[in-house]
Amino acid sequence: MTAQPHFAIAIDGPAASGKSTLARKLAKRLGLVMVNSGAMYRAVTWKALQENIDPHDTPAVISLLNRITLNCGDNGHTSTIAIDGFDPGDALRAQDVNANVSAISAIPAVREKLVALQRDYLNRTSIVMEGRDIGSVVFPDTPFKLYIDAAEHVRAARRSDAGEVDSVAKRDAADSNRTTAPLVVADGATVLDTSDHTIESGVDAAIEILRQQGLPI
Ligand code: CDP
Numbered sequence: 001m002t003a004q005p006h007f008a009i010a011i012d013g014p015a016a017s018g019k020s021t022l023a024r025k026l027a028k029r030l031g032l033v034m035v036n037s038g039a040m041y042r043a044v045t046w047k048a049l050q051e052n053i054d055p056h057d058t059p060a061v062i063s064l065l066n067r068i069t070l071n072c073g074d075n076g077h078t079s080t081i082a083i084d085g086f087d088p089g090d091a092l093r094a095q096d097v098n099a100n101v102s103a104i105s106a107i108p109a110v111r112e113k114l115v116a117l118q119r120d121y122l123n124r125t126s127i128v129m130e131g132r133d134i135g136s137v138v139f140p141d142t143p144f145k146l147y148i149d150a151a152e153h154v155r156a157a158r159r160s161d162a163g164e165v166d167s168v169a170k171r172d173a174a175d176s177n178r179t180t181a182p183l184v185v186a187d188g189a190t191v192l193d194t195s196d197h198t199i200e201s202g203v204d205a206a207i208e209i210l211r212q213q214g215l216p217i
Helices: 019-030 037-050 058-067 089-093 095-105 108-123 134-138 152-161 168-177 199-212
Strands: 008-012 033-036 070-074 079-083 127-131 145-149 190-193
Touching: 008 019, 008 134, 019 033, 019 127, 019 145, 019 199, 033 037, 033 079, 033 108, 037 058, 037 070, 037 079, 037 089, 037 095, 037 108, 037 127, 058 108, 070 108, 089 095, 095 108, 095 168, 108 127, 108 134, 127 134, 134 145, 145 199, 152 168, 190 199
Parallel strands: 008 127, 008 145, 033 127, 145 190
Antiparallel strands: 070 079
């Protein structure tokens, strides 16, 4: 067996902590592909809502999961997603998706299917992947792990500044308290609080942490 030539930088944290922006900038600086794992959970949620499936009806969600085709790829810079050949685009960030994605993502069968697709990226490329369980479940063996946080009022303001209606605190509570793959600071992760950082100073701080974790940069 040959060693896996690709590596993953795992970025986890609560909603609106700044992890997507940071992951995108970091990937750009390091020449890696940024993978947004939340988009996969959002895509399944979007499809369930399209089909009027109750996100709390686990058997119905599992049956949907078995019917759909999810294509997770990349454009050389960021991840791409198509569900039955269609990219929902901005609809993935709609209010009804925000309100229902935590229920869908708490279903173990959903996680099992999406985690396999997330791990498959490493067969193709090196990545910065952001989510909730990337350092704890998806890539527990990677030495490169960050947990991005920010004060709750800063996170709520960031989300409304972005024009989104999103009950950040409610979603965080659901994501942190679920039984399967809850949001945690993974073993070996370094916490970076971005409350007082600008975007660029946050990226610099993240790069310094990754250097200390052994990334040759
Ligand atoms: O952008 P934001 O941080 O608000 O959310 P996101 O990364 O798009 O994730 C949306 C939702 O998907 C989260 O609230 C979780 O319920 C779920 N999720 C998850 O369970 N595991 C992941 N690795 C990523 C997202």
